Amino acid sequence: MEIQVSGEGLQTVKGFLRRQEIPFFAERGRFFTLLGVDLEEKAGALELLIRGRARNGERGEKAVALGVKEKTFPQEKLSVPASFDRIDEATQRRIEREQQQLNRIWATSSLQRWWESPFLAPVSGGVTAPFGLRRVVNGLPRSPHGGVDLKASLGTEILAANHGQVVLREEFFFGGKSIVIDHGSGLYTMYFHLDEFHVGKDTQVRRGELIGRVGMTGRVTGPHLHWGVRLNGARVDPFELLEATGREQKAESSRQ
Numbered sequence: 001m002e003i004q005v006s007g008e009g010l011q012t013v014k015g016f017l018r019r020q021e022i023p024f025f026a027e028r029g030r031f032f033t034l035l036g037v038d039l040e041e042k043a044g045a046l047e048l049l050i051r052g053r054a055r056n057g058e059r060g061e062k063a064v065a066l067g068v069k070e071k072t073f074p075q076e077k078l079s080v081p082a083s084f085d086r087i088d089e090a091t092q093r094r095i096e097r098e099q100q101q102l103n104r105i106w107a108t109s110s111l112q113r114w115w116e117s118p119f120l121a122p123v124s125g126g127v128t129a130p131f132g133l134r135r136v137v138n139g140l141p142r143s144p145h146g147g148v149d150l151k152a153s154l155g156t157e158i159l160a161a162n163h164g165q166v167v168l169r170e171e172f173f174f175g176g177k178s179i180v181i182d183h184g185s186g187l188y189t190m191y192f193h194l195d196e197f198h199v200g201k202d203t204q205v206r207r208g209e210l211i212g213r214v215g216m217t218g219r220v221t222g223p224h225l226h227w228g229v230r231l232n233g234a235r236v237d238p239f240e241l242l243e244a245t246g247r248e249q250k251a252e253s254s255r256q
């Protein structure tokens, strides 16, 4: 969701959620930020502390109470032959290494913001596995689905959801050929199971630029795009990001 702060002579605004700094961006005489909570966040109250400084040096602080509501995600029960599900020790170590590599990315935040509203969906297909889906395989619950699976045939063009920098381009055990784009200020999008890469690591990309093609690399049963979003470390629903940044666009165009 978007949070806005405005006030006479405001020069800088910072937010803090559980001591984690939440960047605010200056735009047309106001400050705004995007806030999202992780899909496994417990229902309850969260406090966002907002600190502002005016041009005359005056400082102000305000605590805003945010309510996190319970949300039930869909569940899917699957049975697979035990042999299909077996992972040897070397693979297990590889999976952990790859997870750590991603976690190190989420733990960092570029100071600059490259993204601009709106974000766009990287492919136009519908959703085959929704955000937060809980899979129970052979009676054992797996970690919830941290992104959305978008329907697309092999070779479909994948477009960058927004401007940013490619900070990861690797072949992972689960994700297959994977790309992560850093959009700046703690906002990342990820693209898994690619057939081909069309960008290199560390390249700057523009919104809508071709970054790869849909494939079925990694642990998948068919071609699709897994699209995920991290916002200040939290796994958020990519469609909520589209909605949160798309509304502004609409408001803007109606003003013209």
Ligand SMILES: [Zn+2]
Binding pocket: 129, 145, 147, 148, 149, 225, 226, 227
């Ligand atoms: Zn997925």
